[in-house]
Amino acid sequence: MRHSNVRGEGSPSQAAGGIPGGGPGSPGAIPGPRRRGRRRVLRWVSSGLALLILGTAGAGYLYYRHLNGSIRTDALNLGDTNLSGSKPNAFGQTPLNILLIGSDARDGDENKALGGARDTFDGPPLADVQMLLHLSADRSNMSVISMPRDTLLKMPRCTEKDGTVHQASQGLVQTNESLSRGGPGCTVAAWQELTKIPIDHFMMVDFKGVVSMADAIGGVPVCVRQNVHSRTRDGKGSGLKLKAGTTPIQGEQALQWLRTRYGFEDGSDLARTHAQHQYMNSLARQFRQNAKLSNPVKLNSLAQAAIRAMVVDPGLNRIDKLYDLSMELKQVPTGRITMSTMPWIDSPRQSGRVEPKPGEAEELFRMVREDIPLDGKGTQTPPAGAAPSPSGTAPGQTGTAPGQTGTTPGPVATPSASVPPQGVDPAAAPGKIPIMVRNATGGKDAAQAKVKGRATDITALLAKKGFTRAMADNQAAGEDTTLIRYAGLDQAGDALAVATALGLPPTAVQRSTDVSGVTLFVGKDWRTGDTVAPPPPPPTKAPDSARPLNGDDEGACMEVQKGFTW
16 A cells, blocks of 8 residues: 555545546556555656756846845754765865755645645645756766655654654655655755765755746746546546647646656656656756746746745855855756656565665766766866866855765765864774674675675774774674764764775765664675775766656657547
């Protein structure tokens, strides 16, 4: 069965529950197990709106200073693990990662009027759209990774500003529930735990703003290969009705497009994600081409609608900061924008859910961590005339916060692991650092047998390096890469010292509530020898399973599901 947080996709006239759909293969039938469930609340592509918001701010921030007091903010990260923000590369240029969140909060009259199941009104908000926007250090390209809302993850512990603690989940939890665990800062924490990508900012928009913004930009062209009508025989579906070919959509029709899954491809939530990608790319093109955005009256209306609909982190709490960010984003040509979906597999644990695809999901995350373009057009040298960032800090960043221990790997200039970040206690002498060593050589999927006695061997190696308080721990573990985890900030310097002694990168050091002290997990990458094997070379292009879509691809067109044509 679906979780209780799966909400309606019905139109305003179908706000109450519906009857079951037709049988398999019948016109308008509800698809298989993953497609069944209660009607979902409207969902839209927050990333496209965010780009529009930033462009609006960029039109002249002095004119919009009066909007500063209307910008709502929330904490960036409520988790225990902070990755200290993106780091400059060897040329002094800093990449930028922004998590774009679409909230389905039904707590206002405008939102309620847009439809969905009435029993979801005033319920806890869900992060039904989650997209990570990565702006490259040299500002030559942009990558966007969507995470399906049905993805199962282990939720980190999140602590709200008032001290309320949401404990780490014992099992896997659907990713969109992160928003109800303290707010967008917990969604950021969940992404960082999974991807190890440092997130610099978030922008969260609820869907009430999409109607006015789509109108202000003059419509967004979208394409379907056949006539489509998203309505099942029992009344489910978004109600979208379009003729085959390209149609500019705006207002409530734009909302219908962004919420449609019944009628696109296989009728799944992933089909909806692909439609959202097409919309976002088209919106970005329209933003650059549409002369109406030079109209100050329309700009003011658009800016006010956007500000009312969004929440940002404190680093983006003023119009001038949004202006700076918009200038950064506008440097990227649409031909270097790549939309992608996190590679996934059907969950073996819960029917109708998905999980990150082993190997390929991590490849995609690694490309972002190492600032490698998803379109395969990477370069290790800065473009001609590129100017290094004077401070090495992205717009809105305030530097490293106390206790932040992570770094960005790859061609990024990172501090030595032996130098603790600001606010972290320095390491004790090696002989005074207690270390638990766990044999995790079977990997996360336990596809290989563990190397017998490996924890004991590495304990002896540590003793030779002066860490005489290291002890082998027989607790079950499995990791694909060797990691060092620690519990409290007073142990961070010790963990970094152990990493340096073993030749591990700073990114191998993590704060975790799953350990009580410095704990070394000897992973599948270190089954033999006294040194960790170097990582394999990074991929140069997004895997096909990520469904990459180029921003200049005006030929993108949605396939229509059988039974939903007219």
